[in-house]
Amino acid sequence: MKTIKNSYLKITLLLGVIFITTISCEREVSEDIEFATFPKNDEVFVDGFSGGLQYWPFGGSKLDAFSVDNETKYQGSASMRFDVPNYGDPEGAYAGAVFPDATGRDLSDFDALTFWAKASQASTINEIGFGADFEENKYLVTKQNLRISTNWQKYTIPIPDAYKLTLEKGMFWYAEGPDENGNGYSFWIDELKFEKLGTIAQPQPAIFDGEDVVLKSFTGAIIEITGTQTFNLASGINETVSAAPSYFTFSSTDPDVARVSELGIVSIVGAGSAKITASLGGVKAKGSLNVEVSGTFETAPVPTRNPSDVISIFSDTYTNVPVDFFNGYWEPYQTTQSTNFTVDGNNMISYTDFNFVGNQFANPTVNATEMPNLHLNMYIPDEVPANMDFLITIVDFGADGAEGGGDDTREQVFFDKAIWTANTWITLEFPITLANKNNIGLIIYENINFSSLKNFYLDNIYFYK
Amino acid sequence: MNKTIKYKINAKAILVMSYLLVAVFLITGCANDDTQTVANFTKLVLQDEFDTDGALNNAIWNYEIGTGENGWGNNELQYYTDRTENITVQNDVLIITARKESFNGSSYTSARIITKGEQAYGRYEARIRLPYGQGIWPAFWLLGADCGPAVIWPQCGEIDIMEYRGQEPTTIHGSVHGNGFSGGEAITKSYSLLNDRFDTGFHVFGIEWAPEYINYYVDDVLYNQITPADVPGEWVFDHPFKIIINLAVGGSFVGAPNIETIFPQTMLIDYVRVYKK
Numbered sequence: 001m002k003t004i005k006n007s008y009l010k011i012t013l014l015l016g017v018i019f020i021t022t023i024s025c026e027r028e029v030s031e032d033i034e035f036a037t038f039p040k041n042d043e044v045f046v047d048g049f050s051g052g053l054q055y056w057p058f059g060g061s062k063l064d065a066f067s068v069d070n071e072t073k074y075q076g077s078a079s080m081r082f083d084v085p086n087y088g089d090p091e092g093a094y095a096g097a098v099f100p101d102a103t104g105r106d107l108s109d110f111d112a113l114t115f116w117a118k119a120s121q122a123s124t125i126n127e128i129g130f131g132a133d134f135e136e137n138k139y140l141v142t143k144q145n146l147r148i149s150t151n152w153q154k155y156t157i158p159i160p161d162a163y164k165l166t167l168e169k170g171m172f173w174y175a176e177g178p179d180e181n182g183n184g185y186s187f188w189i190d191e192l193k194f195e196k197l198g199t200i201a202q203p204q205p206a207i208f209d210g211e212d213v214v215l216k217s218f219t220g221a222i223i224e225i226t227g228t229q230t231f232n233l234a235s236g237i238n239e240t241v242s243a244a245p246s247y248f249t250f251s252s253t254d255p256d257v258a259r260v261s262e263l264g265i266v267s268i269v270g271a272g273s274a275k276i277t278a279s280l281g282g283v284k285a286k287g288s289l290n291v292e293v294s295g296t297f298e299t300a301p302v303p304t305r306n307p308s309d310v311i312s313i314f315s316d317t318y319t320n321v322p323v324d325f326f327n328g329y330w331e332p333y334q335t336t337q338s339t340n341f342t343v344d345g346n347n348m349i350s351y352t353d354f355n356f357v358g359n360q361f362a363n364p365t366v367n368a369t370e371m372p373n374l375h376l377n378m379y380i381p382d383e384v385p386a387n388m389d390f391l392i393t394i395v396d397f398g399a400d401g402a403e404g405g406g407d408d409t410r411e412q413v414f415f416d417k418a419i420w421t422a423n424t425w426i427t428l429e430f431p432i433t434l435a436n437k438n439n440i441g442l443i444i445y446e447n448i449n450f451s452s453l454k455n456f457y458l459d460n461i462y463f464y465k
Numbered sequence: 466m467n468k469t470i471k472y473k474i475n476a477k478a479i480l481v482m483s484y485l486l487v488a489v490f491l492i493t494g495c496a497n498d499d500t501q502t503v504a505n506f507t508k509l510v511l512q513d514e515f516d517t518d519g520a521l522n523n524a525i526w527n528y529e530i531g532t533g534e535n536g537w538g539n540n541e542l543q544y545y546t547d548r549t550e551n552i553t554v555q556n557d558v559l560i561i562t563a564r565k566e567s568f569n570g571s572s573y574t575s576a577r578i579i580t581k582g583e584q585a586y587g588r589y590e591a592r593i594r595l596p597y598g599q600g601i602w603p604a605f606w607l608l609g610a611d612c613g614p615a616v617i618w619p620q621c622g623e624i625d626i627m628e629y630r631g632q633e634p635t636t637i638h639g640s641v642h643g644n645g646f647s648g649g650e651a652i653t654k655s656y657s658l659l660n661d662r663f664d665t666g667f668h669v670f671g672i673e674w675a676p677e678y679i680n681y682y683v684d685d686v687l688y689n690q691i692t693p694a695d696v697p698g699e700w701v702f703d704h705p706f707k708i709i710i711n712l713a714v715g716g717s718f719v720g721a722p723n724i725e726t727i728f729p730q731t732m733l734i735d736y737v738r739v740y741k742k
Contacts, residue, residue: 198660199635202597204727232597234662236632238725 037166038106044099044113044171044192047076052101053171056134061175062092074116074152074190082174082189087182096175098132107165110194113141113157113172119148119187125176129157131244132173138263139164140244148187158200160229160243161281199234205280206230207248208287215289216382217268218297223289225250225264229280248278248285258291271295299346300377300425300459311371312462313361313443316346324360327351348379349458356446359461365401365439371463372432374443377425379457384420389451391415395442396434403441409434414448425459432463503687504673504680504740506588511580511739515559521552521578528552529577529711531569537577538618541602542715542722544571552576558733561712563601565728573728577711583610585705588740589626590671596730597664600722601631602713603732605670607706619647622701624679627670630719631730634662637670639681641691645698652696654681654689667735675742676703710734 043050048068057063062085069081084095113130124145131140143157159165172192178184207227215223227248230240245264252258252266257274259267266276266289273292278285303310303317312318314326326349327336336357351357374394391414398407411434419426432440443461447453513525521528528547536542543563545551551574552561563575591605606628609621623642630636640653658668673680679702681689693700712732715721722728 196660199658199662201634201662201665202727232634232664234635236597236599236630236634 038104040106040109042110042194044194045080045189046191046193047073047078050101050171052103052105054100054102056098056100058094058096058098058175060092061094061096062089065092065095066097069188072188074118074188076190079188079190080192081186082176083186084176084178084184086184087178089184094175094177096127097173098134098170099172100133100169101171102169104167104169105171107159107168107194108162110162110165110196111159111200112195112197113159113192114154114195114197115192116152116154116190117148117187118150118152120150120185121179122147122149123176123179123185123187124148125174125187127176128174129241130172131168131170133169135169137170138244138246139168140170140242142242143239144242152190156197156200156233156239157241158229158231158233158239159194160203160205160241160247163281164247197234200231202232203281203283204230204238205243205248205278205283205285206287207276207278207285208289210286212287213289215291217291217293219268219270219293219295220297221268223266223268223291225260225266225276225278225289227264227278227280227285243280248280250276250278252276257293258289266291268293294423298425300348300379301427303375303460303462305464309371310462310464311366311368312460313359313366314347314349314459314461317460318462321361321366322363324362326357326359328358328360346459350455351445351458352455354445354447354454354456356444358442358444360403360442362397362402362441365397365441366463367438368432368440368463369438371465372437373429373464374432374462375427375429375464376461377427377459379425379459380420380422380453381455381457383422384417385452385454387449387451388417388420388453389414389447389449390420390453391444391446391448392428393442393444393446394432394434394437394440395444396436397439397441398436399439401439401441409436503682503685504588504590504671506673506740506742508741509738510584510587510741511582512736513559513738514557514736515554515734516557518554518556520549521554521559525580525582526578527581529579529709532571536716537713539713539716539718541713542571542600543573543575543713544568545577545711546574547576548574550574552578558735559710561603561710561732561734563596563712563714563728563730563732565722573714573722575712575714577709577713579608580708583705583707584739584741585703586674586676586741588671588673589708589738590669590740591626591710591737592667592669592735593627594665594667594733594735595629595634595637595663596631596712596732597634597662598631598722598726598730600715600719600726601730602628602716602719603631603711604628604713605710606708607672607674608709609701610705610707619643620699620701622704622706623647623651624672624674624702624706625651625653626672626681627683628718629663631664631726632719634664635659637663637683639672639689641679641696641702643696643698643701646696652691654691656681656683656686656688658683667733674702708737708739710737 065083067081068078070078073079124147127142128146129142227243228240229243250260252274254274256270257272271293276289310318312320335353335355337352394411396409561576568574605626607624612621619642625640628638636657638655640651642651669684671682679691
């Protein structure tokens, strides 16, 4: 039976797959079983789309940025042409696409994606690589800032670990925007294929850019690992690409403190300290993550005021009024990033890279005439900077109920440095002394006098009487 | 059974095709009479297989210590030592290690060894895995045994069986130096691997040196022959030479290491063998 099965396999792969399945069902698996493999086709685009290759532009990109060019080519009859739009092009802000093969291919015999490229002007392609399939992007590989010139030149994007790629759909992808002057340009790619160069060597994988990162954290926190792979090429040049976490094998010195998934997600699960390290293809990665977990994150004190005495902006205890945003991003000066996080069902706002930030609730504004005090809980992780100087501004939008319009009034409340303590929730309560407080729409938090506070959490922001 | 038959059919097709290829090949091959024989000398006269862990066999080798004159004449940056950190035999290979460390005024350390014995002519062969990186300069070479104040270099002669720049991991160079053809004017040919490199596996580097020629080979490929007619000066290769193996850091041939050069770098030597006719 086995011999017959093999003969059919020679006829067509598809039939062969069916036969294997059928026979496997009928008989127990023998040790001689031959697994069906996926095509090992090396060509992506040589003089046209290789079998199975598709073109899927990114949403928001210029959909027709890609075309097949029969005039300009490195060799053969055609190349891939990419027209990067000018700034403000209504058809799309950038050029970018994924070229998947829906069947998938076995790339495990190759060690690099190679191509010849040139551009209408010397330029730097933002991102280019393979492994993007509009699915998991599990084995995404990206070369950032690939410099190309106006002459045809061969480029090599090494595969971080080809053994992983027994079924890969993402053959090629790229994303590139206008140049620094806002001008679009064109570039061409030809002879795009996977190769076994045999000269991709001396791997130097790294996580966290090769740094040994030390992080104070708490139970429930999530940290994402980023990794790179560097190979020495035949040219002697070290080529570094971003490699998706799935190329790596992670380990934690204490899984009771921190666990790592194969997708590179570190979950903090208990108190203590743990070191996360990684390897890629059996080579230890440079860089690590040391987490020091003080234990379960202390949530802010649960408010005890009667709900009828409170107008709540942000709290799990009370019903909150509609809020426009907790982080109005005021360009270009604001650096603050915000994330909401949850510990044991209690939501908190986390601000990082803080310089200033606002909470706006103008639709409708809050009438705090009967609730003339503000309460909030604030938590500064790690340490309070020595130059801490903090200002909270309450803005009443006036009769027009909108910011500006000449009728806004504001109250500035400065806080003495002495009140701050790190790694604990402190409670700020103060009366609002604005003459009119019936159209309050904005609370602004800011560093002043070069205060270097970077990170803090907020909870239980409410007006009360 | 079907499978077997199918394979046979394929095999026949391939056979027919290869007959054709061979036929063409033979015609051109015979016409030029350049049948390649890599090496003729088979009488083994010196052999170090490095199969005793620990120090070097001091019946065969001497260490060359220090920085020589002007970085061994090449502005090399390393200080050569005989410490096990720089040279040791482990697991049947000689390991020469270049390290980045301050040592006696140098910023790098490494090792260089030279045979005690000397010989004119012969087949010299070593199986080596090379290191890599900008500014790394390993070599397996012969130097005239009479080199010194009386017969100064290059009159004493130099035959470089293998030199390599760590920043060009697929290419080695074979050279001869004499009066009128030394340093940058040496008679050199480079040999590059296709789809392979010299720092990921062992390769055999050899010459066969007779009065009439020096043949250069890598693995089973004879890539150059230098004869007295090829050198623009006196043929200074008719007297005994000694073998030198070293791993230099920096120097005029390679330039200095850069921030991406990883240390330590190791040169692994599986064996050194010398044959006579």
